[in-house]
Amino acid sequence: SAPSLERPQVVSHVQQSLSYTVFDCKWVPRSARLLCLGSAARGTGVVQLYELRGARLELLREIEKPKPIKCGTFGATSLQQRYLATGDFDGNLNIWNLEAPEIPVYSVKGHKEIINSIDGVGGLGIGEGAPEIVTGSRDGTVKVWDPRQKDTPVANMEPVQGESKRDCWTVAFGNAYNQEERVVCAGYDNGDIKLFDLKTMSLRWENNIKNGVCSVEFDRKDINMNKLVATSLEGKFHVFDMRTQHPTKGFASVSEKAQKSTIWQVRHLPQNRDIFMTSGGSGSLHLWKYEYPAQRSKKDSEGAEMGVAGSVTLLQNVTLSTQPISSLDWSPDKKGLCVCGAFDQTVRVLIVTKLNKI
Amino acid sequence: MPLWLREHRWHQTRTAVFLSLPLRGARAAPANIFCTERYLKVSVPPFLFEAILYADIDDKSSTAKIGNGNIFFTLYKKEPAMWDSLTLENADKEKLQYIRENAVLKAQERAKEETEAKKVTKQEHKKYALEATMKVEEAERKRIEDLKEKERQRITEELELWKKQQKEAAKYKSIQKEGELHQEIQQLEERKDEKMNKTRVPNEVTSKTRLKPTKGHGSCSIFSQNLKEEQLPAPRSAATIKVNFTPRVFPTALRESRVAEEEEWLHKQAEARRTITADLSELEDLKEEEKNPDWLKDKGNKMFAMGNYLAAVNAYNLAVRLNNKLPLLYLNRAACHLKLRNLHKAIEDSSKALELLTPPVPDNESARVKGFVRRGTAFCQLELYTEGLQDYEAALKIDPKNKNIEKDAEKIRYLIQGTMQGS
Numbered sequence: 001s002a003p004s005l006e007r008p009q010v011v012s013h014v015q016q017s018l019s020y021t022v023f024d025c026k027w028v029p030r031s032a033r034l035l036c037l038g039s040a041a042r043g044t045g046v047v048q049l050y051e052l053r054g055a056r057l058e059l060l061r062e063i064e065k066p067k068p069i070k071c072g073t074f075g076a077t078s079l080q081q082r083y084l085a086t087g088d089f090d091g092n093l094n095i096w097n098l099e100a101p102e103i104p105v106y107s108v109k110g111h112k113e114i115i116n117s118i119d120g121v122g123g124l125g126i127g128e129g130a131p132e133i134v135t136g137s138r139d140g141t142v143k144v145w146d147p148r149q150k151d152t153p154v155a156n157m158e159p160v161q162g163e164s165k166r167d168c169w170t171v172a173f174g175n176a177y178n179q180e181e182r183v184v185c186a187g188y189d190n191g192d193i194k195l196f197d198l199k200t201m202s203l204r205w206e207n208n209i210k211n212g213v214c215s216v217e218f219d220r221k222d223i224n225m226n227k228l229v230a231t232s233l234e235g236k237f238h239v240f241d242m243r244t245q246h247p248t249k250g251f252a253s254v255s256e257k258a259q260k261s262t263i264w265q266v267r268h269l270p271q272n273r274d275i276f277m278t279s280g281g282s283g284s285l286h287l288w289k290y291e292y293p294a295q296r297s298k299k300d301s302e303g304a305e306m307g308v309a310g311s312v313t314l315l316q317n318v319t320l321s322t323q324p325i326s327s328l329d330w331s332p333d334k335k336g337l338c339v340c341g342a343f344d345q346t347v348r349v350l351i352v353t354k355l356n357k358i
Numbered sequence: 359m360p361l362w363l364r365e366h367r368w369h370q371t372r373t374a375v376f377l378s379l380p381l382r383g384a385r386a387a388p389a390n391i392f393c394t395e396r397y398l399k400v401s402v403p404p405f406l407f408e409a410i411l412y413a414d415i416d417d418k419s420s421t422a423k424i425g426n427g428n429i430f431f432t433l434y435k436k437e438p439a440m441w442d443s444l445t446l447e448n449a450d451k452e453k454l455q456y457i458r459e460n461a462v463l464k465a466q467e468r469a470k471e472e473t474e475a476k477k478v479t480k481q482e483h484k485k486y487a488l489e490a491t492m493k494v495e496e497a498e499r500k501r502i503e504d505l506k507e508k509e510r511q512r513i514t515e516e517l518e519l520w521k522k523q524q525k526e527a528a529k530y531k532s533i534q535k536e537g538e539l540h541q542e543i544q545q546l547e548e549r550k551d552e553k554m555n556k557t558r559v560p561n562e563v564t565s566k567t568r569l570k571p572t573k574g575h576g577s578c579s580i581f582s583q584n585l586k587e588e589q590l591p592a593p594r595s596a597a598t599i600k601v602n603f604t605p606r607v608f609p610t611a612l613r614e615s616r617v618a619e620e621e622e623w624l625h626k627q628a629e630a631r632r633t634i635t636a637d638l639s640e641l642e643d644l645k646e647e648e649k650n651p652d653w654l655k656d657k658g659n660k661m662f663a664m665g666n667y668l669a670a671v672n673a674y675n676l677a678v679r680l681n682n683k684l685p686l687l688y689l690n691r692a693a694c695h696l697k698l699r700n701l702h703k704a705i706e707d708s709s710k711a712l713e714l715l716t717p718p719v720p721d722n723e724s725a726r727v728k729g730f731v732r733r734g735t736a737f738c739q740l741e742l743y744t745e746g747l748q749d750y751e752a753a754l755k756i757d758p759k760n761k762n763i764e765k766d767a768e769k770i771r772y773l774i775q776g777t778m779q780g781s
Binding site: 009011013030031032052054055129130131132144146148149152153154155156157158159160163164165166179188190191192194196198201202203206208333334337351353 | 506509510513514517518520521524590591592593594595596597598599600601602603604
């Protein structure tokens with residue numbers, strides 16, 4: 001391994017202390033501004049817009065909403081509009097225009113319980129197809145919304161009647177490489193990972209990784225699905241090779257145990273899909289690189305194609321906080337710039353250096 | 359007895375004395391020479407040479423050269439004067455002795471001083487080495503810090519530069535847009551109404567907020583949005599996908615599971631099946647099947663169903679003798695005793711059953727409910743209503759939906775209140 005000074009370094013650039021619990025932080029596309037979403041002590045939701053100026057974060061705007069906000073995404077909006085879609089503790093999905101945030105552009109009470117995770121696809125000039133938002137909630141359902149259709153979701157993944165429900169903890173879009181194809185991957189608290197194909201409206205694959213799934217992400221939303229990373233409790237994460245699906249064995253995977261605590265988030269670097277960062281419950285960040293195997297697929301004894309998983313190496317790790325780092329976002333515009341929010345009520349802007357040399 | 363060496367030769371100058379001592383074949387080493395300010399001794403077994411010098415010499419700078427069967431001394435005098443003779447001639451024995459001893463003492467002192475001096479220098483050397491290493495490490499650390507600092511500054515500069523670029527790009531774009539708008543506004547004037555009507559329905563919500571900002575921007579973005587609308591596919595037709603969640607023997611997620619307890623219970627059950635606690639010699643005259651506790655349990659159940667409670671009790675007794683770890687045997691025997699109105703025995707048996715039914719897991723729920731209910735009934739029939747109520751409430755906790763248990767619990771509560779009021 002390279003000597004320590006030549007590996008990528010994670011440098012803490014700015015640290016900002018907040019007066020509320022931050023659940024999600026996102027870069028505003030095409031700008032040096034970032035958003036923090038969370039819950040204030042009095043039980044209301046907070047959205048703060050900051051701008052990165054020199055060595056400080058300057059607060060541009062603060063918006064208060066009646067219910068605490070758990071997650072947000074810019075994934076389904078166009079670059080000119082840059083509307084923010086949020087999910088809150090009450091199960092409401094809202095899309096806001098940050099210039100005029102008093103009334104949401106779109107609003108629906110999508111779920112009966114807190115929306116744990118949200119993702120958007122089709123916007124920001126990435127990929128093709130209709131803009132869609134997917135939400136996963138504690139009530140066990142995963143719903144896909146189109147901002148042009150009010151009140152009813154365009155797809156609903158719910159438990160069979162009478163079956164006990166499991167909390168859905170995370171959702172992600174993938175495989176959106178043309179106008180028709182799209183998949184949604186959902187992770188649940190009992191370790192289930194389910195892959196839904198929206199073109200055929202069916203369950204394409206499911207698997208169980210024993211521990212609750214905290215975060216799933218495809219390495220790119222807008223290509224033929226390539227890799228999926230799923231992180232879980234007890235410090236394990238799995239990288240699935242999604243190019244080859246075996247009829248019974250599903251997708252090949254490699255798993256790694258990174259740290260003793262929960263891995264809260266995984267985020268791929270937008271500029272290099274083989275590098276991703278995981279954030280942990282012990283306040284640490286790990287930067288990983290995936291290496292492909294010599295042959296990505298092979299034939300098994302019956303002649304069916306089977307995927308071969310590669311290997312994962314740790315590039316760098318750093319501990320920033322004593323509390324879990326619950327949210328992480330890479331800037332799509334500047335390579336190596338990322339923001340993370342932790343439960344110690346601070347948001348940190350970090351710079352990861354030497355990513356060009358990998 | 360050493361041999362004295364007397365054939366020495368010497369000559370002197372004002373400042374030095376040169377003494378030559380033949381060794382007659384023996385080999386000498388520096389250790390054999392002992393020299394202090396006033397006393398010189400050479401001891402090469404079996405030879406011995408001793409000289410108490412006429413005056414003091416500087417023994418630090420004096421030298422001795424060993425070679426060719428000879429030792430050649432060069433002794434530098436402390437006071438430059440000519441000596442009458444090499445040694446002190448007419449000194450008496452005591453003086454000689456005193457000088458000898460003095461010499462030895464002086465030598466020892468000097469040796470001590472030398473070791474002290476060595477120690478001190480060693481300490482100083484160590485300290486110096488330590489400080490030097492610390493400095494080197496400090497320098498290394500500083501270098502790394504500087505590197506990091508430089509990186510940080512460089513990145514901050516890059517960020518600022520990039521931000522400036524963004525701003526300029528945005529300004530440029532907006533200027534461009536203004537230019538285009540002025541050209542197109544005329545063209546749009548007639549066509550705008552038509553387009554607005556067509557697209558008002560899907561854009562209802564968005565256009566309301568859009569018309570508020572300045573006219574130029576509003577029309578521009580509506581225009582661009584119209585184009586995009588035509589390129590995007592229609593919203594998907596709604597559908598539902600039903601999902602099943604992974605079943606498990608014990609349907610809980612790993613984090614909720616009480617795997618440990620459940621394992622324990624399963625283990626206990628397995629153990630219980632295996633134990634045979636009876637003394638086989640007594641039971642030799644029993645038939646094979648009568649030695650099987652399960653068969654006996656079934657027999658007991660049949661007797662109970664027929665109403666022959668005593669026979670049932672007998673069967674259960676034998677089964678218990680064979681294997682006293684099966685909770686169901688005690689449970690069923692308790693039911694028999696209840697019917698036979700052997701209330702104390704019923705209480706005993708239900709207690710034993712409940713004891714064996716730990717740890718409490720969903721698997722043995724129904725058995726535990728039965729145990730509590732039977733014990734509760736026995737207590738009530740003994741008029742120990744509070745204990746009975748306790749057991750009924752425990753049963754209710756395990757199975758809150760059972761109406762019979764609820765009714766009975768109500769009855770007991772009523773009874774208790776009645777007796778309390780009465781007394």
